[in-house]
Amino acid sequence: MKTIELVGYGHPDRFADYISEKILIENLKKDQNAKVAAEVMVTRNVVFLGGEIFSKAKIDYQKLVYDAIERVYGQKWWPNYQKIKVINDINSQSPELIKIQKKEIVAADQGVIYGFYNQKRYERILMLYQIIDNLRDKFAIAPDWKLLFNQNLQELSISVCGIKKNKHNQIKLFLQDQFLKFNLKIDVIVNPKGEWLICGPLSDTGLTGRKLMIDTFGAGVSHGGGAFCGKDFSKVDKTGVLIASELAYKFAKAKKVKTALVELNYKIGDKIPKVIVRTYQNNKMDEFEYDDYKLSLNDWIKKSNVYNLDWSEIVLKGGVIFYLKDILK
Template identity: 30%
Template sequence: MKKDFMFTSESVTPGHPDKLCDRISDAIVDRLLQQDPYARVITECAVSTGIVFLAARFEPNANVDFTNIARKVIAEVGYDRPDFNSKTCSILTSLEELPPDKIHNFDEKKLSDAQIEEIPVKNQVTVFGFACNQTPALIPLPIWFAHKLARQLDIARRDKILPYLAPDGKTQVGVEYKNRQPTRIHSMTIIASQNNEKQPNLDQLRHDIQEAVIQPALNDEAIHPDENTRIFVNPDGLVIGGGPSLHSGLTGRKNAIDTYGEYSKHSGAALSGKDPIRIDRIGAYAARYAAKNVVAANLADECEVQLSYTIGLSRPVSVEVETFGTGKVDEQEIIARLKDNFDFRLAGIIRHFNLRFLPSLTKGGFYQKLAAYGHVGRMDLELPWEKTDKAEVLKG
């Protein structure tokens, strides 16, 4: 196992076409669950020049205007150019009613343990959760830095610090490791789009990004760019407009950005656009919860939890742990403690995290807030799977 290496992760702003699709999909999930916490919905979205395509399967027990939700999200993200904006873009929908599902029409708050055991998953998936001690949020430093830069890039646009910026942006950060601990920033890349092709010019843009994005984003970090850090701002030149008119978008195409920046494994299944009955979404949250508590309990400096589910069963068919040589106790012992203290069953996860009711309890919706800057490692949101309330019991 390598101890000295460099690792690079990327992030994007909410205006990136893939993230725009994720947010539209999760805004629809929020709306259905606000009307009926037990609603079922699977939504996917695609965008391109002047067009949005929505494909949704849902139970017809709620009154939801899919088109209006999409237009509202597009406006909130900031697209107002003639080639793509909330008022004139065409929206095509393919809506299909799901048949009633008696098995998953349950009130998890009233279930006994035996009843929870009888509720199976309907998806076959292997999900991963990861945590490490590199950042306060217990996620890897490269994706932490990439998210901070992407967030600051969007703040510079929204707060009109750099009023010429367009919503679409990308960031990338490479970090050097010694003995599996981050030591310096090797390189950074920021791709910013702008509305006016004449102003600013490339030199001015690069100066502005350094002053208004890079410096404030990393000012409070222990590791800063040094004289040898390679910093690239729009290395291929100016990007005019950006967004769906430049490159298409699709729900679920940024799984690495949603999780651990490829530093750890992640499932191939999309996280956005699915109600809490989908184990391929909430199982990833449960795995993260377990991994984070292992690291918080100081059982390991790095921990990856793997949960494998098969159709028709309530529990994962396997629970595996990898600590990458950093474990303070045996991995099999960690697995045993996880099985004793965590409920990885579908209905148990829904109940423990209150997943069906969070959209109604959270101002502005809940799931759509996960569509940018990650579904894990968030310190700006109170996510139930980010708590470390199981650390003490895991210590044994």
């Protein structure tokens, strides 16, 4: 788990994630009992909205999309975006799924979900986002960027959009100086393919859930395969990651290990998952089933603050890490 990949919130896939979360948040603002599974595809001429929603809320989805584009790209990075077509094919959620949620929130689908804790990896991801924020304050780069950071090789490869080639060396020197503030001497490669001036959906198609590793803990950490974004809290692909990561943190502290991975198994309709714990120390893994977890999905949601947060803003910042960093202390 030595290499970290990140992409900016203007990356088309991350932008699709953002719209999906905006759909969730706008429905929950008007109906806290809303059940949402929103999928988005973004191209240069069309934004397609799909999925299933059960909600009393009345949402102007075209305005939601245009507001999202203005927030992330504006006219500078997506000229004349008001001319794009918004296709809304969101349907009502299956009445069979609605029925099982009437008494309390239970798992709306089956799933294998992983939570993870390693303080150093958390810190490195947050460090990289901070450095990119500093870069964007200094240079007028587009919100679409991508990087690979390998601490073993002491190397950062970063592609930034919107900057002419004659600025690349200035960016390299700036980033090297930023790493020195963290006592890291890093070789920086800027735009290995050369200039990149057309960003976001004008150059690539975006799809909800296609950056699911970046939304969570990055390459090298187990993932169940279910997307995090655009789903209400009955969807264990979302809530399960948060629950499992809290447990991973607790086991890491209790066992005095640096790394813990928690696997949750939910059947559709389950209140409480099966829990498997793996801890890692000195290249050794210890695995065991944890049968003492008794907190139902409904009760965890009640005790948490998940309904009080704007998850679209958390996605813009960088994903799950930006929720967990304030919880796991």
